[in-house]
Amino acid sequence: MAAATAQVTEQLGKMTLVSEESMKQKNAAAPANAQMSDMELNGFMQLYERFVRSKGEKKAQLDWAKIQSPDDNMLKPYAELPSPSPEEEAALLNKLVVCKLNGGLGTSMGCKGPKSIIDVRSNATFLDLIVQQIETLNKENSGVDVPLVLMNSFNTADDTDKIIRKYKDAQVNVLTFNQSRYPRILTETLEPLPWTHSDYDAEDWYPPGHGDVYAALMNSGIVDKMLAEGKEYIFVSNVDNLGAVVDTKILKMMADCNSEYCMELTDKTRADIKGGTLINYEGKSSLLEVAQVPKEYVGEFKSIKKFKVFNTNNIWMSLSAIKRIMEKGMELDIIENGKEARGQKVIQLETAIGAGISYFSNACGANVPRSRFLPVKTTSDLLLIQSNLYTLNKGTLVMNPERMFSSTPAITLGPEFKKVAGYNARFGSIPDVIELDHLTVSGNVSFGKKVSLRGTVIIVCQEGSSIMIPDGAILENKVVTGSLAIMDH
Structure with a gap:
């Protein structure tokens, strides 16, 4: 045992451990655009020190025998949730804040700037549709004022602040705050990347995952501001999930059950086998991610038989609970994300919002319809959203009643369609997919106008x-294979 401890100590000694004092000195000496704020520096040091300590400790594994599926009290069936009365609905909405995670760029789809400004439907962007949704709530419910809060990253903040000026006449109060900006760490030396050279570049930094929303909300003053205005709940979701609309049935359930946290989960398909899931662990609601699963149980985790739902990242929380928990301190599981930057291997230390569930009282999940999970990560997703599978009603996507199945088609478009510009160039118009089950397209393929796709194509x-x-x-x-133009109708 002593030999093993000495070996670990020696290994840690070989690492270039960055003390808090040396970090402060390097931060002060760094170029102005390569400096962190005091809050960012403190947050990074807490995460970094936990990461370093974990290198010298044996990682505690979950006891697989103690993992239980949640019962109906912990995972509430959405179909059984009662709707509030009109009076209840207005009162609940007046206690609500909507927060969208707006830190991502559209680069993976070949677009510049924040992903939220990509045109997704009827010349409207993600942000346009979200503002329409919330403006409708405020207009149709007398005396209601639901604010929209955007969590930006350093990548999206400047562009977003310019873009939201277009909403100045909308009946929505739009607020913004920034999540933290942390330095990437060199894998070999554990030195922060920006301070190993003089020519600072944005590539040296990263936003540390959506788990940063707790600290960023508190540090920005948004939590205290909203509580002072009488707000009690916050609904957080990804800006590119067009299914994540305000639902007062979930809000009423939280109020009735005195729940401080509700995670939306939806039924798993074979395409969702890696998504985190809600479990009952020693009597508490917890999120189980694939990275936490012992190797011998990974197959069981991915099975849709035992773990039937997965996390949509639509999260409802009590604002006062966030304040209480953050004042005491929250330590979320660290996600060690390996990347490459400046031609070197680096590490990003990140956290996830769902991991915070165990800190909240009466935390639960809601098993919601798939219609509440409509993320647009690729142009394959974009094709679904733009198709006649949906109609648009006041910013909200509604499934076309002509669709005979509640499930959506599985669409896989090849790399030729990856960028939005190439995708747009290959469709004369978006095909009719009402009767489509599965579509796979590979290679130099183009579609004319008014094409219909049915069954498996x-x-x-x-x-x-x-x-x-x-x-x-x-x-x-x-x-269809080969090289041809199809002429039959």
Whole structure:
């Protein structure tokens, strides 16, 4: 045992451990654009020191035998939640704040600036639709004033502040705050990347995950401001999840049950096998992520038989509970994210909002319909959102009643469609997908106007060739390969 301890001590000694004092000195000596605020520095040091300590400790594993599926009290079936009366609804809405996680860029889809300003439907952006949704709540409920709060990152803050000026006449109070900016860490030496060179670049920094929302909300003063205005609840969700609309049934359930935290989960499909799930662990609600699962149980975790739901990242919380917990201190599980920057291997220390569930009293989950989880991560998702599968009503997407199934089609578009510009160029108009079950497209494929896709459609174009689906074509349960233009209707 002593030998093992000495070995760990020696390993830690080889690391370039950055003390708090040396961090402060380096921060003070760094160029102005490579400095952190005191709050950022303190937050980073807490995360960094926990990370370093964990290197010398044996990681505690969950006792798999103690993991239980949540019962109906811990995971509430959405269909059984009662709706509030009109009077209750207005009172609940007046206690609500809506927060959207707006730190991501649209670079993965070939767009510049915040992802939230990508046109997604009828020349409206994510932000346009969200503002429409909340403005509708404020207009249709007398005396109601639901504010919209955007958590930006250093990547999106400046652009977002310019963009939201267009909403100055909307009946929505739009507020913004920034999440932290932390330095990437060199894997080999554990030195913060910005201070190893003089030519600072934005690539040296990263926003430390959506778990930072707790500290960022507190540090920004938003929590105290909203509590002073009589707000009691905050609904947090990803800005690119167009299904994450305000739902007063969930809000009423929280008020009735005196719950401080509610996580929305939806039924898992084979495409969602890696999503975190709600468990009962030693009598408390906890989030189980695949990274926490012992290797021998990973297959069981991914199975849709035992763990039937996954986290949508739609989170409802008590503002006063956030204040109480953050004043005492919150330590979320660290996600060690390996990356490359400046040609070197680096580490990003991140946290997730769902990991905070165990800190809240009477925390629970709600098993919600899939319609509340409509993220747009790729152009494959964008095709669904833009299609006739949905209609748009006051900023909210509504499933077309002509669709015979509640499930959405599985769509996989090849790399030629990855960027929005290329995607737009390959569709004369968005196809009719009301009767589509599955679509796979690979290679140099283009679609004409008013194309209908039904059942399972697979289109694979050989390298160096092209396939053009002409105007008005109807493809039903077809596999198309080679190089051709389809002429039958």
